[in-house]
Amino acid sequence: MDDVQVLGETGPAEPSSNLVQNGNFVGGIEPWWTSGDLSIDTADGACLTINAAGSNPWDVQLGQHNIALQAGASYQLKFAAKSTTPVTLPVRLQQNGEPYTGYFAADPRLNAAWTEFVFNFTSAYSDAASLSFQIGGLGTPTICFNHVSLEMLETGIRVNQASYLPTMSKVASLAHPANEPLSWELHNAADSVVLSGQTTVYGEEAASAEHVHLIDFSSFQTVGEGYYLKVGSEQSYPFAIEDGLYSRLKYDALAYFYHNRSGIAITMPYAGDEQWTRPAGHIGVAPNQGDTAVTCFSGTDNQGQTWPGCDYELDVSKGWYDAGDHGKYVVNSGISVWTLLNQYERAQQRGAESLAQFADGSMNIPENANGVPDLLDEVRWNMEFMLGMQIPPTAPVSKTGMVHHKVHDAQWTGLPMAPHDDPQMRYLYPPSTAATLNLAATAAQCSRIWRGIDEAFADRCLVAAERAWQAALAYPNEIARDIFAGGGGYGDTSLNDEWYWAAAELYITTGSATYREAIEESPYYLKLDVSGGSAMYWGGVASLGSLSLALVPNNLSSADRQTVRAAVIAAADQFIAAQQASGYGIPFDPGAEYPWGSNSSILNNMIVMGLAGDFTGDASYADAISQGMDYLLGRNPLNRSYISGYGSVSLTNPHHRFWAKQINPEYPGTPPGVVAGGPNSSIQDPYAQAELTGCAALKCYVDHIDSWSTNEVTINWNSPLAWVAAYLDDYATGSVQYLPLVTK
Known part of the structure; x- marks a missing residue:
């Protein structure tokens, strides 16, 4: 550029993300609009030749609607422009309709040389405004635009x-x-x-x-x-x-799961907006290969080992897509299902008022008039996928009762890719002891919750859980490893935590001495594993067993219940101590490095803090959780909300194959209530590696679709968000009921 003009108010610091779409006019001018008689060339930006000038500036325009402004926030408008003859260009940011209230105006002077213009201003309004370059009444020059951006200015x-x-x-x-x-x-x-x-x-x-x-x-x-x-x-x-934040967020967070269902069309009114509707994915409609009859992978893995395949097919067409890809993984399903069912079991212990928030008709899903609590309907969609991944007794193999670790494409699909457009072959990948124990745990949890709601389903879950336990005993060393293309590995070589969790859930459900002995022999018995500063994640699930034993009525003695609840309280206090030592109120202390999915670690720690508040009757735990949510909603070094649709600068461009508007405007943006993985010091993806060289741990994040190691979204991250939002809504609405210290 030949020179830079900086006009308008002085902004706080540096801009964040662009509110203008396709500001470089790549592939044409969409979603920009034009009016008047003109010709358009997008070989070098957008060059508009005016054929008929009109008499008013607005007779010929280039513009874009739906520019989201926030009252009180400062912005920087920047663009490059030139004109074949000198002109004064009216630039307007205004209300899109009567009375066309003006939010910002400038009139820069253009000449034949490219010039970059920079304007800083503070908005007095919140609106989906219209940005327009008004080029009517200027004669018939050719006026060119490029590099248009409108960004909210950062502040300390x-x-x-x-x-x-x-x-x-x-x-x-x-x-x-x-x-x-x-x-x-x-x-x-x-x-x-x-x-x-x-x-x-x-x-x-x-x-x-x-x-x-x-x-x-x-x-x-x-x-x-x-x-x-x-x-x-x-x-x-x-x-x-205000009080209403979490009453909205708890349902938006749960809506994530409907949006990411496999095997069902996502339709209105349940999608929330037409942009998020889509046909059913992976049901065998071309070009899909489908998940209705999937056989095992056969061939050579990434390490040169040959796999023979299998002589059976399974219907695994339900479930939730795990993350940004189209894979479905039992071990990540396990902690996600447990978290949502634990949310329901907590509500059961609190009573009818808490249960009502998940009652039939409370959620915007297709099953919301079937007489079953909607939260359970949503979980069942994935539970049936997990049950379908278990090798049936009729299969011509020795490992019946074991559970396939995952199902996904033969090769990675590109971005963007709607589920119904996925042309790849789908395969079951080898069964693992970890996946088998995940099913044993969640199916046992499922059985006790559905008892009295759907007896046949409760029976089916219990049979599957006990078959899985027996199969795991027979095949205790089937270790999953990251050796296949096309999907996440979810490898796990340490299974003591899965054994404890599965035994705890089976013991709570059945009261059997077999499972009692198994939990008593575990090094995790009545403890919470908070190594690394976090209570749990998909590969560290021991705490799930202790949290269930602490919350759900079972046959432990009063002394043992007090012991496990004391462990919960001690862990919560450790997280609060970390929060109090943080300049950003973060209840998580991983040391110098933040891990992949750090936001989920924070949310999972807040589940422990919430249960500690229930067990003690001490409202300070809820207050600490509220501060933890402040971090996720913008009180952080990047000055942005990690939750889509919540905050002035929020998650916009997750790594997701369908919510891919950033790279293809024909795809939708992100629905509200989705949480990003967040800062990740390891920065595994090439895009973030190039953008974040030398970043401080809490700043190792970029809101870009290509950054799968910082900006991915997953079921096991949104499930604790839903749990925590519902917990805080209890306090915001005054419906606080503490659990007794000991429940038999």
């Missing part, structure tokens, strides 16, 4: 960008080098100062490589929208103070 004040709960702690973090306290102000939507104070200097935050201050405005409890914090010339993104 990090807040929960969605909403704080009125009666709980309200803390923000400020990245600032000062070693002395700074003055801050809380403003309402009318720009009046409603509270002020001094920051508390936290100091150096190692994981973010920042010097941090804390702003505590917990004393302010007035419900409203459009609040923002101000320190000197910097101001935060706007936020609300």
Whole structure:
């Protein structure tokens, strides 16, 4: 560019992500629109030759609708332009319809040389605005545009960008080098100062490589929208103070699972919007090969080992797509199913008021009028997939009762790819002891929950669980390894945790001495494994067994129930200690490195904190969970919400083959309530490796579809989000009922 003009207000710091789509006009001008008589050439940006000038600037336009603005937020509009004859160009950002309220206006002067224009401004409105370049009435020049971006400006004040709960702690973090306290102000939507104070200097935050201050405005409890914090010339993104955040989020988080169902068309009204509808995936309709009759992989794996295949086929057409790909994996299904069923079992212990939030008709799914709690309907869709992965007794093999580890494509599919367009062959991959024990655990949990709701299904689950246990005893060393193309490996060489979890669930359900002996012999008995700073993940599931023993009535003695609940409380206290030592209120301390899916570790820790609050009757645990959610909703070093649709700058471009609007506008964006994996110090994907060289641990994240190691989304990350959102909604709505310390 020949020169740069910087006009408008001074913004806080640097911009974040582009609110304009196809600002480089790649492949044409869509989704831009034009009006008037003109010709378009997109060989080098968008060059518009005006054939008839009209008399008004708006007679000929290039524009784009649905530009999301937030009141009180600062923005940077940037574009390059040139004109074959000198002209003054009206640039308008305004309401799309009467009375066409103006949000921003500029009139730069164009000439024959490419010039980059940069404008900073603060929006006084929240709206899906229209950006337009008005080129009518200028004669008949050729005017070219390129590199158009509108980005929200970053600020050092990090807040929960969605909403704080009125009666709980309200803390923000400020990245600032000062070693002395700074003055801050809380403003309402009318720009009046409603509270002020001094920051508390936290100091150096190692994981973010920042010097941090804390702003505590917990004393302010007035419900409203459009609040923002101000320190000197910097101001935060706007936020609300209200009770309803988690009543919305708990259902949006659960909607993730319907959106990612396999084997069923995603339709209105259940999809929420037409853009998210699609035909059923993997049911054998061309070009799909389908999951209705899948046989075993035969051939050579990535390590040169030959697999013989099998002489049977299984119908595994239900289930949830695991993550950004189209694979379905039993071990990741296991912890996801357990989490949602644990959410239901917690509601059972709390009583009718809590159960009502998951009752028939409460969720936007096709089964919401069948007399069965909707949460259970959603879980059953995946439970039936897991049951279908078990080798039936009629199969002509010796390992009946074992469970196939996964089903996925023969080779990786590219981006984007809707499930029904997937042309790859699908295969069952070898059974594993880990997958078999996952089924034993969740099917036992399933049996006791469906007892009294659907006796036949409860019986089916229990038979499958006990068959799986016996099969695992017969084949205890069938280890899954990452040796096949086309899907995630989910390899796991240590199975003591799976044995304990499965035995605990079977013992709770049956009371059998066999399973009692198995849990008593385990090194995990009545303990929580919090090594690495996290309570559980798909490959470390021992804590699931202890959490079920602590929550669900069973035949343990009162003393043993107290012991396991004390372990839950001790783990929760450890997570709160980590939170209090963090400049961003994070209940997780993995040390110097953040792992893949770090946000799920934070959410899983908050499940433990929530149950500790139930067992003790101490509301401070709920308050700590609320602060943990603040981190996920924007109070973090990247100043962004990791949850789609919640916050001024939120997850937009996950690694997902269908929510792929970033690379193909014919595909949809991301529905609300989806949580990203988050910061990952290891940065395994090439895109993030190129973008994030030398990043501090908490900044090793990029919101881009190609970043599968930081921006993937999965069932086992959204399930704890749903659990935690429902927990906080209990407190926000005042429906708090603590569990007794000992339940028989």
